[in-house]
Amino acid sequence: MxxxxxxxxxxxxxxxxxxxxxxxxxxxxxxxxxxxxxxxxxxxxxxxxxxxxxxxxxxxxxxxxxxxxxxxxxxxxxxxxxxxxxxxxxxxxxxxxxxxxxxxxxxxxxxxxxxxxxxxxxxxxxxxxxxxxxxYGIVQGKYNYKVLKYQLTFKDLPAAFDGFTITQISDIHSGSFTNKEKIQYGVDLINQQNSDMLLFTGDIVNNKADEMDNWMDVFDKLSAKEGKYSILGNHDYGDYMDWENPQDKIDNFQKVKDIHEKIGFDLLLDEHRYLERDGQKIALLGVENWGKGFNQAGDLQRAAAGIHKEDFKILMSHDPSHWEEKVKKDPLNYQLTLSGHTHGLQMGIEIPGWFKWSPSQYVYKQWAGLYEEGGRFINVNRGFGYHAFPGRVGIWPEITVIELKKG
Incomplete structure (x- = not known):
């Protein structure tokens, strides 16, 4: 005391x-x-x-x-x-x-x-x-979903994937939800993008697997023409609560992983998948959570086993500090990384194309939106849900749509 x-x-x-x-x-x-x-x-x-x-x-x-x-x-x-x-x-x-x-x-x-x-x-x-x-942020702002669209051009993108579209969502945090009608609206908005691939970049719950029980029938309606893939976020491990015994935490973690399969996502745990079109392919990699200063469970080398430098690669890694500390310097050349985690702190000021500020920027160098360095890109999704503070002020929940173009 x-x-x-x-x-x-x-x-x-x-x-x-x-x-x-x-x-x-x-x-x-x-x-x-x-x-x-x-x-x-x-x-x-x-x-x-x-x-x-x-x-x-x-x-x-x-x-x-x-x-x-x-x-x-x-x-x-x-x-x-x-x-x-x-x-x-x-x-x-x-x-x-x-x-x-x-x-x-x-x-x-x-x-x-x-x-x-x-x-x-x-x-x-x-x-x-x-x-x-x-x-406003508490009553309505947390449901003020915004669709942000980017077109990214890469010289080494296989021609068969010219025009390939990706919808990214992140940080669902189902344990915070209270309004099913509003969440259903957000899910419908995701499906309306009609993208080729849907990627979820972690934090499906706040702590416990049963937080998703009332929302399974909403999120299992998510669809994408060429597959849905996901990774884990820092909250999915159950590290932020006290468990009665270690086995309870282990069992909960397994149930969290099982959720992904139940709602139709292929959960990538330090592994990769090849996507093929007309005999050409790109690599999709997903790592477990890796954050600077805590929970560095992700193993990028393990996920990339069998991947070649000349392959076009999309990496899902929940915490953008992973990109800053490791990924952007990796000689294997990860052309596009997709992250979440920061939520933009759920509060700030954004005037698109002019001004962007949040206290989050004093913690994370890449904290919201698209960043590029040396021809490598990272998109930090502002999150679909909310956590701790039950609202959003100026930093709205985000659905990202990325179109890949051949340079």
């Missing part, structure tokens, strides 16, 4: 500072005591509920709806208040500088001027933007 005392104390101080600043803005803008009371009770209620849920969270149960709701409430309540602090702290710095200048020039110390109402109005107005965005 003692090791948690200092972090808890720091967090408590930060929360108090945040609440004092934000309450100052509310007091300056409105004299309505009922509004002030509602603000305080709502803030305190959210903190109490969230901390109770997080403190009593039992890892043996996996990620629960209550846990996700607590995370959602905390972020929805906290992020807008950080905006308020940024604005008001800037005003405090300005007032402090004016006081210092006055003291130097006149030799007298004057009290700080009162907080200006219009500054507080600006602060609360700006804070309303992320507040409304988070509410």
């Amino acid at each position: 003692s090791r948690w005392l200092l972090p808890l104390l720091i967090l408590t101080i930060l929360i108090i500072v945040v609440e004092i600043y934000t309450f100052q803005a509310v007091k300056t803008v409105s004299k309505n005591k009922l509004l002030r009371f509602f603000f305080l009770t709502a803030s305190i209620g959210i903190y109490i509920y969230s901390f109770i849920v997080l403190i009593t969270y039992d890892r043996s149960n996996g990620q629960t709806p209550e846990f996700q709701m607590a995370m959602g409430l905390l972020l929805t309540a906290s992020i807008p208040k950080l905006v308020v602090i940024f604005v008001l702290f800037g005003e405090d710095l300005y007032r402090g500088v004016l006081k210092l200048i006055s003291a130097i020039s006149s030799g007298e110390t004057e009290s700080l001027a009162g907080r200006r109402k219009f500054i507080s109005q600006i602060a609360l107005g700006l804070a309303a933007i992320p507040f409304v965005s988070f509410i």
